[in-house]
Amino acid sequence: MRIRTTVILIAIASFLLMLAACGRSGPSNNEKIIKSTKSGDITISLSSASGEIRSGENDLMLSFTGASGKPIDMPAASLKFHMPAMGAMAEMNEVAALTTTGTPGKFQARVNVEVAGSWEAMISFQGPRGTEQATMSVNAK
Numbered sequence: 001m002r003i004r005t006t007v008i009l010i011a012i013a014s015f016l017l018m019l020a021a022c023g024r025s026g027p028s029n030n031e032k033i034i035k036s037t038k039s040g041d042i043t044i045s046l047s048s049a050s051g052e053i054r055s056g057e058n059d060l061m062l063s064f065t066g067a068s069g070k071p072i073d074m075p076a077a078s079l080k081f082h083m084p085a086m087g088a089m090a091e092m093n094e095v096a097a098l099t100t101t102g103t104p105g106k107f108q109a110r111v112n113v114e115v116a117g118s119w120e121a122m123i124s125f126q127g128p129r130g131t132e133q134a135t136m137s138v139n140a141k
């Protein structure tokens, strides 16, 4: 009886340890895709914890993945949000500050989106064909 209890306790303890380890390694699990687009075999995704872009300061993720969905090395990338001139409103360009993360092809993007509305997310990166550009329309709330 005592031995069996000990064995069960060890089993429970290892299970909890395993859960804790998995939880720690997976902060990317609470990322929601805002938008993605493809350039050749490369998928470019913008994501955030809320899955939204809001007017004001944003902490986003910019990810480049290969055909198989695996992270790919991305030596250089840039991201800016562009809104064309509308009426009396001059065009706006908000450049995101990108920092690398522990995952290849994944950057943390901090950007101040001045106003709510439709923006063009303009991405430039070093692809297999040299410098490539991609754009996606996003909506800031």
Ligand SMILES: [Cu+2]
Pocket: 083, 084, 085, 086, 089, 117
């Ligand atoms: Cu505008």
